[in-house]
Amino acid sequence: MRKTTLALLVLVGFPGLSCSQGGQTAAAAAAPAKAAAAQPAAPTPKSSDVVGTVAGVNITLAEVDKKAAGRLARVRDEEYEARKQALDELVTDKLTEREAAARRLSVEALLKAEIDQKVQKPEKSEIETLYTINKDRVGGRPLLEVAPQIERQLLAQRLAERRAAFHDELKKKASVQLSLPQPRTAVTIPADAPVLGPPDAKVTVVEFLDYQCPYCHRVQGVVDDIVGRYAGKVRFVHRDFPLDMHPQAALAARAAHCAGEQGRFWEYHKNLLTVAGDMSEPDLRNRAASLPVDGAKFGSCLASDRYAQQVQETYSYGLELGITGTPTFFINGRRLVGVRPLEDFRAAIEAELAAAP
Numbered sequence: 001m002r003k004t005t006l007a008l009l010v011l012v013g014f015p016g017l018s019c020s021q022g023g024q025t026a027a028a029a030a031a032p033a034k035a036a037a038a039q040p041a042a043p044t045p046k047s048s049d050v051v052g053t054v055a056g057v058n059i060t061l062a063e064v065d066k067k068a069a070g071r072l073a074r075v076r077d078e079e080y081e082a083r084k085q086a087l088d089e090l091v092t093d094k095l096t097e098r099e100a101a102a103r104r105l106s107v108e109a110l111l112k113a114e115i116d117q118k119v120q121k122p123e124k125s126e127i128e129t130l131y132t133i134n135k136d137r138v139g140g141r142p143l144l145e146v147a148p149q150i151e152r153q154l155l156a157q158r159l160a161e162r163r164a165a166f167h168d169e170l171k172k173k174a175s176v177q178l179s180l181p182q183p184r185t186a187v188t189i190p191a192d193a194p195v196l197g198p199p200d201a202k203v204t205v206v207e208f209l210d211y212q213c214p215y216c217h218r219v220q221g222v223v224d225d226i227v228g229r230y231a232g233k234v235r236f237v238h239r240d241f242p243l244d245m246h247p248q249a250a251l252a253a254r255a256a257h258c259a260g261e262q263g264r265f266w267e268y269h270k271n272l273l274t275v276a277g278d279m280s281e282p283d284l285r286n287r288a289a290s291l292p293v294d295g296a297k298f299g300s301c302l303a304s305d306r307y308a309q310q311v312q313e314t315y316s317y318g319l320e321l322g323i324t325g326t327p328t329f330f331i332n333g334r335r336l337v338g339v340r341p342l343e344d345f346r347a348a349i350e351a352e353l354a355a356a357p
Contacts, residue, residue, distance in 0.1 A: 070322030076183040077335045087180055095170040114166045122154040184333030189237050194265045197235035202356035203332055203349050206237040208318045210326040211272045212246035219327050219339045220273045226345050240311045241318045241326050248279035253311045255284040258301035262293045
């Protein structure tokens, strides 16, 4: 995305298009897959199978799987996400076709009536207002130049919102039951991990985050909502995952634990995620000064490497789980990656609460 894109506009994601190998059409590319599916299935390997030998020493599949456990877990989650997306698309297609048939319309006519014709084009005043608010972000480009871009993005956003609302309307009218199983990852929670909520909660949400990650900042509002909404029912656990691309993230993580020595971990944690700053050592000390903590004790802790090993070990454990980016959440072992809408978290938590004995 260009730096001059207006910050307040939420760009709509479009399905990625790609060419099949050798310039085939999608149908032609799918044909070999159908033929391959008819071939006899390969035998299922056993954990005890020898898959390699080094100087007469055997390497079993179990050893390989243990070494690749995190990467394999990530692949299983990606497979689930692909299937879930396909399932959602199939459900939407069938509901749309059913509604079109009931109204004696084509699918195209139905979508035009329910989506296109119900979305208003942005007013000139709206475009001007957004331009004025974000004028310092467009690199000095005049309104006349960026107005078409603002209008397109606003319209695309509204179309996406109306499309999602229409699909929700169709789902409420029909009986839709989904039972696609999601893989789970066993996540170990050490005794010294920062935790909110009762230890016997039916749902445990673990977040691996990087304090310099802007997406971790953006999702904090969702985290606050679920912690408040499900108070007493959810245990929320913080885990550090400072990425190499963010040079101050590890120091910020150590600073939060230093504040935790004085019972102020969560206040400092939220400050890091909601208050702007460069997270340099002076900035981290200033943040502590805004809280009821002993500045001298905090400064002494921050100057030491007291929590450096703990932060590194948590990061290494995240790698073992197959984590490659932040924020990454585990809801009773069910992985959610990136900034997700509140509805995704609520759906997962409600499902876990309903399934709990």
